[in-house]
Amino acid sequence: MFDPPFTEEDFTSSHLETIRSSPNCCGYAEFNSLGVWELTQYSAVLLMELDTRLMRPVPEMFRCIAQGYDFIGASGVWSPLNGGVFALRPSKEVLHNMKIALKTANYSTSSGYAGTGFPPPHHPRAKTGFAYSTNQGFLHWFFLHGSLAGKSVALRKAALVDMCVYNFQKAENVVDMPRQWCVDAGSKPQERAKILHKYAGYELLVQNRLQEATAPREAVPGFEDVKLSSSFAPQSLSSDFVSPKRRSDPQKENLKAVRPPASLQRALDMYEHAYEQEKLHQKQRFLGVRFGQDPPDALVIQEILFDIKPDVIIETGTNSGGSALYMSFLMEAINPDCKIITLDLQPLDYWHAKWHQAVDPRDSIYWKRRVTQLVGSSVSPEIAEKVHKMVGNAPKVLVSLDSHHAYGHVVKEIELYSPLVTVGSYMIVQDTKLGEPMKAADEFVAKQKGAWRNDERREYLIFTQHRNGWLQRLR
Missing domain, CATH: 3.40.50.150 (Vaccinia Virus protein VP39)
Known part of the structure; x- marks a missing residue:
């Protein structure tokens, strides 16, 4: 189901110091390695962090990335925590700079990456935004707040997708998330923790997500109010559905295109x-x-x-x-x-x-x-x-x-x-x-x-x- 990376390197950079070093800590291996894929057969790659649940398809991200951007990520107040969905089509230069940044960018729990601080609080009871010391946090910082931010149209226009549409979690769980990254080996995560992870179960995880996407879902308070911004809608679509007529001669009939709602x-x-x-x-x-x-x-x-x-x-x-x-x-x-x-x-x-x-x-x-x-x-x-x-x-x-x-x-x-x-x-x-x-x-x-x-x-x-x-x- 997934192509294996052709190279994988371990990093001990400072931004990973806050991750527990126990191999039994779920998430340790994946948070301390960078997989590199041969991308020549793909027009874009979707990176979905292992704690991310898709609530709907994400073709909008691919439509954006097809316009020439290197990176499309999450925006909005939830993005530092739930910024685990990215569409990537990085140039060789961007990949090179990412690799350097992984080894050299200083991260601290008090000042974030390179002293840039943290995002706004994601919950009223939180003092700051999530420290995002993991893979998804690194990507969020690198493209939106790091040294490359604002140097190109691709980076200035990154983060067009609001993660609230794709990943939803009850608000009372958010402030508990930093304590729930790791679960002791052999124990089960709490029911109210986010979906936790293991690379070894990747295929099963995806199968479960597909089943979840098609299964009847209980209403989530507030989720019905999440609206798509205008940037989501493909320009070729309109809000009106035009019923097709029976065609006797498609060369002569003046039919309107069918544009679904x-x-x-x-x-x-x-x-x-x-x-x-x-x-x-x-x-x-x-x-x-x-x-x-x-x-x-x-x-x-x-x-x-x-x-x-x-x-x-x-x-x-x-x-x-x-x-x-x-x-x-x-x-x-x-x-x-x-x-x-x-x-x-x-x-x-x-x-x-x-x-x-x-x-x-x-x-x-x-x-x-x-x-x-x-x-x-x-x-x-x-x-x-x-x-x-x-x-x-x-x-x-x-x-x-x-x-x-x-x-x-x-x-x-x-x-x-x-x-x-x-x-x-x-x-x-x-x-x-x-x-x-x-x-x-x-x-x-x-x-x-x-x-x-x-x-x-x-x-x-x-x-x-x-x-x-x-x-x-x-x-």
């Missing part, structure tokens, strides 16, 4: 969280081949292919070949003369071995009839030139961008392949949920002065991972 959006976020957490996209198969497209979007792509009936489809990001095979299967019925050009840095043999596929898409008659793979970067001049020559003067051309989702890469793909899209057809920018592809798509449409639009009608199934990515050429 906040309550439904939370349910969608929970589904998306489970979909990604359980890696369901890696388990899906089409004709035996791994097929990563989520089901609602796969259906909409089928509708677009039927409406447009393209003669050429250009796909960036072949991966296991499931999407190319899916589209070829559909085009057998829609337009048998259609050709599909799919691009990837790696040959299919690489992905076939990586996913341990029992079925090779190249053995399918649907692949053999119309799919051609080009191996190389989709943004290389050589590959782009080959694609343009293969397309020639095809009457109807459709493009699907699903390779590397970094902003600059998507911008370059759009620049290279959007001219090939014929009027009325589409360029589908996939996985806009990650933030950077959506930014690239929105900027492209804005610059076209009406020549392109985001066809929101294609979002009528409500759940989509490509919101604002259904780009249609109008002229």
